[in-house]
Amino acid sequence: MTIAPEEDRLNAQIAFAVEIDKLKRVIRRNHLIDGSRRENTAEHSWYVGTLAMVFGEHAPPGTDLQRVVAMLLVHDLVEIDAGDTFIYDPVAVAAQAEVERAAADRIFGLLPGEQGASMRELWAEFEDRTTPEARFAKALDRFAPILANHLNEGGTWPLFKVTATQVKEKVRIIQEGSPTLGAYALELVELSVARGHLPE
Amino acid sequence: MTIAPEEDRLNAQIAFAVEIDKLKRVIRRNHLIDGSRRENTAEHSWYVGTLAMVFGEHAPPGTDLQRVVAMLLVHDLVEIDAGDTFIYDPVAVAAQAEVERAAADRIFGLLPGEQGASMRELWAEFEDRTTPEARFAKALDRFAPILANHLNEGGTWPLFKVTATQVKEKVRIIQEGSPTLGAYALELVELSVARGHLPE
Ligand SMILES: [Ca+2]
Numbered sequence: 130m131t132i133a134p135e136e137d138r139l140n141a142q143i144a145f146a147v148e149i150d151k152l153k154r155v156i157r158r159n160h161l162i163d164g165s166r167r168e169n170t171a172e173h174s175w176y177v178g179t180l181a182m183v184f185g186e187h188a189p190p191g192t193d194l195q196r197v198v199a200m201l202l203v204h205d206l207v208e209i210d211a212g213d214t215f216i217y218d219p220v221a222v223a224a225q226a227e228v229e230r231a232a233a234d235r236i237f238g239l240l241p242g243e244q245g246a247s248m249r250e251l252w253a254e255f256e257d258r259t260t261p262e263a264r265f266a267k268a269l270d271r272f273a274p275i276l277a278n279h280l281n282e283g284g285t286w287p288l289f290k291v292t293a294t295q296v297k298e299k300v301r302i303i304q305e306g307s308p309t310l311g312a313y314a315l316e317l318v319e320l321s322v323a324r325g326h327l328p329e
Numbered sequence: 330m331t332i333a334p335e336e337d338r339l340n341a342q343i344a345f346a347v348e349i350d351k352l353k354r355v356i357r358r359n360h361l362i363d364g365s366r367r368e369n370t371a372e373h374s375w376y377v378g379t380l381a382m383v384f385g386e387h388a389p390p391g392t393d394l395q396r397v398v399a400m401l402l403v404h405d406l407v408e409i410d411a412g413d414t415f416i417y418d419p420v421a422v423a424a425q426a427e428v429e430r431a432a433a434d435r436i437f438g439l440l441p442g443e444q445g446a447s448m449r450e451l452w453a454e455f456e457d458r459t460t461p462e463a464r465f466a467k468a469l470d471r472f473a474p475i476l477a478n479h480l481n482e483g484g485t486w487p488l489f490k491v492t493a494t495q496v497k498e499k500v501r502i503i504q505e506g507s508p509t510l511g512a513y514a515l516e517l518v519e520l521s522v523a524r525g526h527l528p529e
Contacts, residue, residue: 138386139387139509139513142383142384143476143513145383146380146383146384146476147362147476147480149376149379150361150362150363150376150477151362151363152372152375153361153368153372153376154361154363154365161350161353161354162347162350162351163350163351163354165354168353169372171371171372171375171376172352172353172369172371172372172375174375174379175352175371175372175374175375175378175402176349176350176353176371178375178378178402179349179374179402179403180346182399182402182403182448183342183345183346183440183444184342184346186338187339195395195398195399198395198398198399198402199382199395199398202375202378202379202382202398203379203382240383244383248382276343276346276347277350280347309339313339313343
């Protein structure tokens with residue numbers, strides 16, 4: 130039997146859809162805002178994608194917000210193979226790059242050629258942070274855990290012995306994507322320090 | 330102190346962002362594809378939003394896919410107050426409408442006026458299913474659990490005594506949004522029946 134190319138495309142897309150369900154089982158260090166449990170990467174991706182709609186007006190004028198949303202929905206798919214990297218662990222962050230590239234090859238490679246390539250580009254754009262869209266997306270990705278930790282008496286900060294100096298480096302990344310959200314995040318960090326939930 | 334309107338807007342958006350984190354704690358009847366646990370509504374929303382990108386070419390020509398993605402990210406926010414409604418329980422479905430309207434008032438009402446109104450419109454459009462975007466979004470929302478149950482030896486179907494006749498009504502909704510996905514879903518249902526995972 131000769132399979133029609135269209136049926137091939139659909140089957141490839143189905144295989145991808147089945148594969149990415151696994152993102153729901155990748156567990157991050159961060160907690161939900163109520164502190165009840167750790168967050169998984171699928172619900173995190175929903176959260177930051179939705180935040181792009183909520184905080185869109187705080188992106189630089191001309192930012193393509195729909196591209197930001199799409200980018201955030203796929204930005205962590207590589208964690209299906211590579212797992213979550215704790216951003217305050219520099220050794221883990223460095224070693225992770227090659228593992229994530231291989232994961233991107235495999236996972237986006239499940240899709241029909243040009244479709245997988247364009248989704249992989251969204252992921253690479255997010256990682257490179259050279260466009261306003263990627264900088265805003267990354268800002269939201271960094272903003273969410275700061276908000277959660279702030280509201281959760283420091284949340285994972287004391288648990289992993291993170292200092293305000295380290296968090297402020299992440300705030301710089303937020304500022305580069307959105308000055309308004311960056312300024313707000315800095316306020317949260319300083320409030321958390323003042324409350325004794327984050328050591329200097 | 331007079332608060333600047335811009336600061337008011339940001340504070341309203343932050344309040345909304347904090348509120349919607351609760352969607353991660355709303356538990357659905359459906360299982361993950363591997364059957365390991367029930368799904369929460371936040372990760373479900375990520376999944377179907379991403380499926381809109383994956384299966385976009387199977388929407389009718391001219392469908393605004395970016396609107397579909399945005400719609401799917403917010404389509405279930407009312408469940409923060411109203412909970413998940415089991416779609417095979419007609420009494421629950423009917424009683425739910427009023428509860429969900431009140432939930433929409435409260436939750437979208439946290440946002441600045443026009444922003445909340447436009448996001449609420451996305452939710453109402455999804456519910457009404459009168460646009461190609463809403464029909465395609467609803468198709469994906471119905472497709473995902475059929476795929477999961479099919480791959481999971483019937484998943485929640487036997488658990489809740491669902492029959493093939495009932496699932497085929499949901500397949501009709503998929504067909505109305507995407508004939509290709511509808512045809513594929515019908516094949517899955519018939520295969521599940523043939524394998525004894527779904528009674529006629
Ligand atoms: Ca849904």
